Amino acid sequence: MRPGTGTLKLTTFRRRIDAFVHWANTEADRCGLTGETIPPDPLGNIGTARFRRSLAWHIARRPNGLVALAIQYGHLRTAISGAYASRGRGGIHELIDIETVRAVADTVADVHDDLQAGRGVSGPAARRAIKASATAPRFAGTVITATTAKRLLVNEDAIIYDNPHALLLCHYKRGTALCHRDGVKDAPSLDHCVPGCGNIVRTDRHAIQLRERANALDRAASHVPQPVGTRLRANADRLRAHADTHDRTRITLPEDAP
Ligand code: SF4
Structure with missing residues (x-):
């Protein structure tokens, strides 16, 4: 520990990771959630490198992950030794790029499989998403390194982000994005995410989830004071309207598509 700074040595940091893993596994056992246990690492105890990879995985699959990164990693950088932090800054960004591209590959593969199974997509970017889904086999055969991740992330035609919070996919194009008008x-x-953005895509799964969320809001509305209930029901109606629009406008692959 550096005197007066409160920073942690790597050994202390590793001990805390071990203690966290022990606590998480004990809780998983206690609750009977065996699928939630953290498996032993074949290479030994979970060290800071695996911890960073896990952190990057979670950040890449959370909306606005880079902000979460800034908060989390900014904290980590002050919490662990200077040498590790100075080596880590470039490394964590590369890990985030790699995990983001892996998450995108999963999303593109899902769209591809849905379309192949006869399911449909809707939204202003639906046709672009159909084209992008044709790149799914390309992702499947690619080893994602920091270099390939960087290259793929600037290819607007290939990248589709999942946005489970807003129940849609974002086929991001900077020029049409409504979520950051103040800066590129x-x-x-x-x-x-802003309703009405030209980058929105919805799938049949989203239509189902929109109706499920609407039903949950209606149920919640009957247990709260009337003004709050009215707002929840209005939100439920809005979600059902999105689902109805999807059903009316969805497009599928032509029969003879490859
Ligand atoms: S507003 Fe548009 S670009 Fe921004 S997250 Fe939503 S769909 Fe994507």
Whole structure:
């Protein structure tokens, strides 16, 4: 520990990761959630490198992950030794790029499989998404390194972000994005998604989820004071309207598509 700074040595940091893993596994056992246990690492105890990879995985699959990164990693950088932090800054960004591209590959593969199974997509970017889904086999055969991740992330035609919070996919194009009008950015602000954006795509799964969420809101509305209930029901109606629009406007692959 550096005197007076409160920073942690790597050994202390590793001990805390071990203690966290022990606590998480004990809780998982206690609750009977065996699928939630953290498996042992074949290479030994979970060290800071695996912890960073796990952190990057979670950040890449959360809306606005880069902001979460800034908060989390900014904290980590002050919490662990200077040498590790100075080596880590470039590294964590590369890990985030790699995990983001892996998450995108999963999303593109899902769209591809849905379309092949006869399901439909809707929204202003639906046709673009159909084209992008044709790149799914390309993702499947690609080893994602920091270099390939960087290259793929600037290819607007290939990148589709999942936005489970807003129940849609974002086929991001900077020029049509409504979530950051005040400045040009390289990635969407998924937690500030704006209805009516030209990058929105919805699938049949989203239509189902929209109706499920609407039903949950209606149920919640009957247990709260009337003004709040009225707002919840209005939100439920809005979600059902999105689902109805999807059903009316969805397009599918032509019969003879490859
Ligand atoms: S507003 Fe548009 S660009 Fe931004 S997250 Fe939503 S769909 Fe994507």
